[in-house]
Amino acid sequence: MIFDLIIVGSGPAGLTAAIYAKRANKSVLIIEKEAFGGLITHSPKVENYPGFPSISGLDLANTMVDQAMALNVNFDFDEIIKITKEKEIFTLYGNDNRTFEGLSVILATGSTHRKLNLENEDKLVGKGISYCAVCDGPFYAKQDVAIIGGGNSAMQEAILLASYCKSVTMIQNLPCLTGEKDLEEQIKKTPNIKIIYDSVVTCLNGDTNLRSIEILNTTTNEKQLLEFDGIFVAVGHIANNEAFKEYLDLDEQGFIKTDELCHSKLDGLFVAGDCVSKKIRQIVTATSDGAIASLQAIRYLDNLKIN
Ligand SMILES: Cc1cc2nc3c(=O)[nH]c(=O)nc-3n(C[C@H](O)[C@H](O)[C@H](O)COP(=O)(O)OP(=O)(O)OC[C@H]3O[C@@H](n4cnc5c(N)ncnc54)[C@H](O)[C@@H]3O)c2cc1C
Known part of the structure; x- marks a missing residue:
């Protein structure tokens, strides 16, 4: 037919x-x-x-x-x-x-x-891990969240989340943000957005919900354990x-x-x-x-x- x-x-x-x-x-x-x-x-x-x-x-x-x-x-x-x-x-x-x-x-x-490809990632989607701030951001109102990524989408999502979340931490693997300059300026003027550069997420901790993440600074090799209510993966x-x-x-x-x-x-x-x-x-x-x-x-x- x-x-x-x-x-x-x-x-x-x-x-x-x-x-x-x-x-x-x-x-x-x-x-x-x-x-x-x-x-x-x-x-x-x-x-x-x-x-x-x-x-x-x-x-x-x-x-x-x-x-x-x-x-x-x-x-x-x-x-x-x-x-x-x-x-x-x-x-x-x-x-x-x-x-x-x-x-x-x-x-x-x-x-x-695009995923982080880490253990626990699939298991924790919707339980602290999201790939879409427009879709899931409001579930984290007044809470502490992180955005993984530093391009245009990550910056737009950070600005959106900062308007109703308590704090937004951007974790970027490079020494700078990589999107449009006016977005970057807006990010830097927003008091509840913090940026951590040169760092990658190496571990997602949590059984039923995300509890914390481990990040590695790729220039100093220092590791940090950070607690968030939710993370938004914005790596494309x-x-x-x-x-x-x-x-x-x-x-x-x-x-x-x-x-x-x-x-x-x-x-x-x-x-x-x-x-x-x-x-x-x-x-x-x-x-x-x-x-x-x-x-x-x-x-x-x-x-x-x-x-
Ligand atoms: C966890 C999560 C939460 C989300 N939450 C929201 C939300 O709250 N609100 C919102 O508006 N959006 C949300 N989104 C985004 C939304 O799901 C997408 O924007 C929407 O599904 C896009 O629809 P689509 O039909 O274009 O593509 P898709 O829904 O991706 O459908 C494409 C289909 O094509 C099939 N396909 C691909 N290639 C082939 C092939 N070669 N042969 C046969 N089949 C093929 C795929 O298997 C897939 O089923 C969310 C996404 C995710 C992952």
């Missing part, structure tokens, strides 16, 4: 795109390599998605999956490792030698937060776009450059959500992209039928 639309990735962006396309009467297949619902299934609590004052990420994702299923969106498990286009037909190649054919494609492959995102790069314009970090209507440089291939080159990666921005990409795909499909 040749689907009208194949969506790679079943996070909020992919699911939104599927809902829009099904409601426009298109046949839709979503292909997912890991877990239906995407990255948000890892979040213990979401409190910034309108309509749901407080909900676990898994429940929110399941609600979206249920909505897509009720519209008869087709779901399949596979990892897409290659895409080709011949005449008007896209062929998507799965990891286990299966192929899928579609008239249009939306890539909604998301991104992965990893894009999941390597497999498709021959059809795409990627930025220096590997994220896909699009126009404001989610077009890629290949006709009929659209891009939505966290895999796009952009500054804000949230559920609402992903669902917004999903709607835009889907409406563009619908328009593309309708034009194909006319021509």
Whole structure:
């Protein structure tokens, strides 16, 4: 069967795109390599998605999956490792030698937060370790927190957290911050932000919740044990776009450059959500992209039928 639309990735962006396309009467297949619902299934609590004052990420994702299923969106498990286009037909190649054919494609492959790769890290996510201050910062109001990192995202997150946390300690592995100068000036003027330079986190302590972290000064070799209520890891995102790069314009970090209507440089291939080159990666921005990409795909499909 040749689907009208194949969506790679079943996070909020992919699911939104599927809902829009099904409601426009298109046949839709979503292909997912890991877990239906995407990255948000890892979040213990979401409190910034309108309509749901407080909900676990898994429940929110399941609600979206249920909505897509009720519209008869087709779901399949596979990892897409290659895409080709011949005449008007896209062929998507799965990891286990299966192929899928579609008239249009939306890539909604998301991104992965770069981790510290330390013992206990996965176990303590949501229990003192977070990768998103916008998402989880308010849970630490009036408490002592640390930001690991010293680039633009880390600085923006530090300024945000300083507005409602008791103290914010930035732990940067270099002798300086590495983002925009005006952000750096703002950081230095904020009395409850402290910066520790030349230091890396070497240990995360805690059984059920994070208790303390150990840091190592890489110039003096001194170790310190520091107690925080929470730490925010802001050392970058990893894009999941390597497999498709021959059809795409990627930025220096590997994220896909699009126009404001989610077009890629290949006709009929659209891009939505966290895999796009952009500054804000949230559920609402992903669902917004999903709607835009889907409406563009619908328009593309309708034009194909006319021509
Ligand atoms: C712990 C945590 C807490 C968060 N909390 C919040 C919050 O409170 N509020 C908020 O707004 N945001 C939050 N976020 C961010 C939010 O999860 C993301 O912005 C959102 O999920 C992005 O949606 P997406 O659809 O673009 O990508 P994703 O949700 O990342 O989905 C992409 C999907 O594509 C699949 N995929 C990738 N490559 C392939 C391939 N080649 N073949 C098949 N499938 C593929 C992946 O397995 C994944 O399921 C949080 C993130 C984390 C990790």
